[in-house]
Amino acid sequence: xxxxxxxxxxxxxxxxxxxxxxxxxxxxxxxxxxxxxxxxxxxxxxxxxxxxxxxxxxxxxxxxxxxxxxxxxxxxxxxxxxxxxxxxxxxxxxxxxxxxxxxxxxxxxxxxxxxxxxxxxxxxxxxxxxxxxxxxxxxxxxxxxxxxxxxxxxxxxxxxxxxxxxxxxxxxxxxxxxxxxxxxxxxxxxxxxxxxxxxxxxxxxxxxxxxxxxxxxxxxxxxxxxxxxxxxxxxxxxxxxxxxxxxxxxxxxxxxxxxxxxxxxxxxxxxxxxxxxxxxxxxxxxxxxxxxxxxxxxxxxxxxxxxxxxxxxxxxxxxxxxxxxxxxxxxxxxxxxxxxxxxxxxxxxxxxxxxxxxxxxxxxxxxxxxxxxxxxxxxxxxxxxxxxxxxxxxxxxxxxxxxxxxxxxxxxxxxxxxxxxxxxxxxx
DNA sequence: GCTATTATAGGGCGTTCC
DNA sequence: CCGCGGAACGCCCTATAA
Numbered sequence: 001x002x003x004x005x006x007x008x009x010x011x012x013x014x015x016x017x018x019x020x021x022x023x024x025x026x027x028x029x030x031x032x033x034x035x036x037x038x039x040x041x042x043x044x045x046x047x048x049x050x051x052x053x054x055x056x057x058x059x060x061x062x063x064x065x066x067x068x069x070x071x072x073x074x075x076x077x078x079x080x081x082x083x084x085x086x087x088x089x090x091x092x093x094x095x096x097x098x099x100x101x102x103x104x105x106x107x108x109x110x111x112x113x114x115x116x117x118x119x120x121x122x123x124x125x126x127x128x129x130x131x132x133x134x135x136x137x138x139x140x141x142x143x144x145x146x147x148x149x150x151x152x153x154x155x156x157x158x159x160x161x162x163x164x165x166x167x168x169x170x171x172x173x174x175x176x177x178x179x180x181x182x183x184x185x186x187x188x189x190x191x192x193x194x195x196x197x198x199x200x201x202x203x204x205x206x207x208x209x210x211x212x213x214x215x216x217x218x219x220x221x222x223x224x225x226x227x228x229x230x231x232x233x234x235x236x237x238x239x240x241x242x243x244x245x246x247x248x249x250x251x252x253x254x255x256x257x258x259x260x261x262x263x264x265x266x267x268x269x270x271x272x273x274x275x276x277x278x279x280x281x282x283x284x285x286x287x288x289x290x291x292x293x294x295x296x297x298x299x300x301x302x303x304x305x306x307x308x309x310x311x312x313x314x315x316x317x318x319x320x321x322x323x324x325x326x327x328x329x330x331x332x333x334x335x336x337x338x339x340x341x342x343x344x345x346x347x348x349x350x351x352x353x354x355x356x357x358x359x360x361x362x363x364x365x366x367x368x369x370x371x372x373x374x375x376x377x378x379x380x381x382x383x384x385x386x387x388x389x390x391x392x393x394x395x396x397x398x399x400x401x402x403x404x405x406x407x408x409x410x411x412x413x414x415x416x417x418x419x420x421x422x423x424x425x426x427x428x
Numbered sequence: 429g430c431t432a433t434t435a436t437a438g439g440g441c442g443t444t445c446c
Numbered sequence: 447c448c449g450c451g452g453a454a455c456g457c458c459c460t461a462t463a464a
Contacts, residue, residue: 021464041432042431042432042433043432043433044430044432045430046430046431046432047431047432048432049432049433049464063431063432064431065430065431065432066430066431067429067430067431068430068431070430083432083433109464110463110464111464112464113464192462192463193461193462193463194462195461195462195463196461196462197460197461197462198461198462226437226438226439226461227437227438228437228438228461228462251435251436252435252436253434253435253436254434254435255433255434255435256434257433257434258432258433259431259432259433302431303431304430304431314458351433
């Protein structure tokens with residue numbers, strides 16, 4: 001009976017994470033900014049969303065409102081950029097391509113991170129070092145790599161690779177003794193899945209380091225907190241609970257929302273904004289190859305001004321049949337807006353949410369359904385998308401408006417170096 | 429005066445169904 | 447017929463992450 005079946009090799013996860021990604025994207029074509037503090041602002045130039053190492057050293061925090069550090073920016077000559085997602089998405093794709101060419105199992109986890117399955121490799125550390133060098137040479141952005149038997153440990157290994165330059169940007173955390181040594185140094189909030197709130201509650205129980213969390217009783221953690229934290233504890237002990245997902249499950253909702261450049265009270269400009277978000281959301285839906293059965297619209301007044309009248313309605317409109325046609329989504333969104341809007345409020349943000357998504361094949365019209373299907377919808381939408389892929393915003397709906405006083409501010413936008421010929425830097 | 433965006437998982441609670 | 451208890455679900459909220 002006991003023919004020892006070949007035991008699968010210990011799983012090995014690697015996390016590749018780009019360092020200060022947006023800031024380094026902005027520096028790619030600006031060698032004059034090397035060694036200088038660089039920050040990138042959120043949509044509408046509101047908050048800091050990325051900082052170069054030099055900017056972090058100045059004490060500039062994540063998500064700090066830009067207006068609060070205006071003096072510091074001026075004094076230290078910090079280079080400021082509006083976020084340029086077209087650029088970051090393009091650089092991201094190049095990084096991912098390098099990884100995918102070298103490793104068969106890659107899961108892109110976010111715009112600047114990917115998990116790799118390196119199980120069974122003879123010398124994964126050598127591969128990691130080679131990858132790091134390759135991305136730097138071919139794309140130009142620095143990355144750090146952490147290796148460990150679980151994803152949560154790989155995250156911590158990656159954090160260590162970033163924190164200690166002597167590691168050469170690669171940390172191998174396969175050895176249990178090394179794991180414990182690193183976990184002891186890591187504050188519990190640095191653990192993946194532990195945020196500010198959980199961190200505070202854990203500290204109140206005397207669990208202040210990653211090591212103490214790893215040494216806590218998983219069953220107890222499940223009872224006191226949630227299954228998520230139980231998984232985290234197991235992962236910290238080197239037991240892999242989160243597997244690589246090469247084909248991530250289809251998205252469950254599509255959201256398109258934005259803070260306005262100016263507060264908006266009147267219905268007319270809100271109609272334009274909601275039309276715009278609805279059209280954009282439908283476009284994303286088609287990129288995904290999905291259909292929606294439900295459109296919601298929400299509005300927000302400024303919660304930072306509690307003395308103004310507050311209103312944050314969310315109105316949902318079901319659709320008679322699943323669709324990815326911008327006209328259907330737009331029409332439903334405008335109907336929802338009529339219900340949501342109340343006069344006498346200064347709205348600062350609106351959003352369009354598509355829910356109840358379905359794959360086209362899994363949905364079949366019932367035989368006795370006599371609803372008229374709009375014919376040639378697919379062809380029309382394909383044409384619309386093709387034209388707009390060549391340059392966003394070439395074709396749009398009249399209800400989106402032309403003046404768009406609500407449109408976001410982007411006062412420090414970098415040129416489209418990688419996606420527009422006319423913005424290519426010239427070398428003389 | 430200015431305060432991000434998009435997405436997911438899970439908890440709590442009320443309703444409905446059996 | 448009623449009432450009970452649990453499953454299942456919708457809805458809203460919180461927490462987290464990048």
